[in-house]
Amino acid sequence: MNAHRHEAEGVEASPRLLGPAEIRDLAELLEVTPTKKLGQNFVHDANTVRRIVQTAGVRAGETVLEIGPGFGSLTLGLLEVGASVIAIEIDKRLAAQLPHTAGIMQPGKPLTVVTQDALRVTELPGEPVRLVANLPYNISVPVLLHLLEHFDSLQSGIVMVQSEVGHRLAAGPGSKVYGAPSVKAAWYGHWRTAGQVSRMVFWPVPNVDSVLVGFERADVPGTESERVATFALVDAAFQQRRKMLRQSLSSVLGGTSATATAVLEAAGVDPQERGEQLTVADFLRIARAAAAQS
């Protein structure tokens, strides 16, 4: 934000994105000490920001949802390419400053800041078609599932998450990292990893690696009550992922291994399989077979 410092260094006189100097100035101004609790690792590298925006395929004029804008590193990158941004930030100091930062660095660009917990948001001031975010890592999966459940307008997205989580989200059946988040994410569409991000682009430097993950929404395969039943099966199967389905699902399918076997057979699923071999469509078939028998 300090234009004089930049002039003195011979860098752009009025930068449009945030670098280390601007992040430092803003942190000082707001007296912000990043907290782990809120997953506050701020990106201070313009090239990374432009790469994320480009990978997301953001188009001028479209409405983009950003979760956790922080000081605005990514927000400014989205505004730079002409997106209209809705940004949800839980930290009041950061949320209050963001319109001022955007007003100075990307004047006149369309930005709406919502000061709220993204996990609790059920209404938005617009219909975003794309999600682009550097997510708070401790809640990245619940936030993604919450947004996909509540906002049908979201058709695609690119998010930065902890590397393990990203690979899990994009994993298919049979993979070692395939788990409950993979199956639940697949309910909403297709997922892929879209490149690593160096730890060095963050302040403070995190002690985990990061990856970009992309999704394209597909039609959901079942109704809302079927989704709830399917997700309960997924949770049960992966709570005891080494056990056969007839055991891991017994508590949610009638109480015994025999009742579970009957439902699994009716669904055309081998009771001796493990959850890690099943697709979301397989879990849905089990949920439907269970509903038909009750």
Ligand code: SAM
């Ligand atoms: N987008 C910024 C960047 O790339 O520099 C900041 C990313 S930082 C990893 C995560 C941000 O999410 C922080 O600004 C933090 O305050 C915010 N945050 C944490 N939990 C949140 C929640 N439940 N709802 C909304 N924002 C949250």
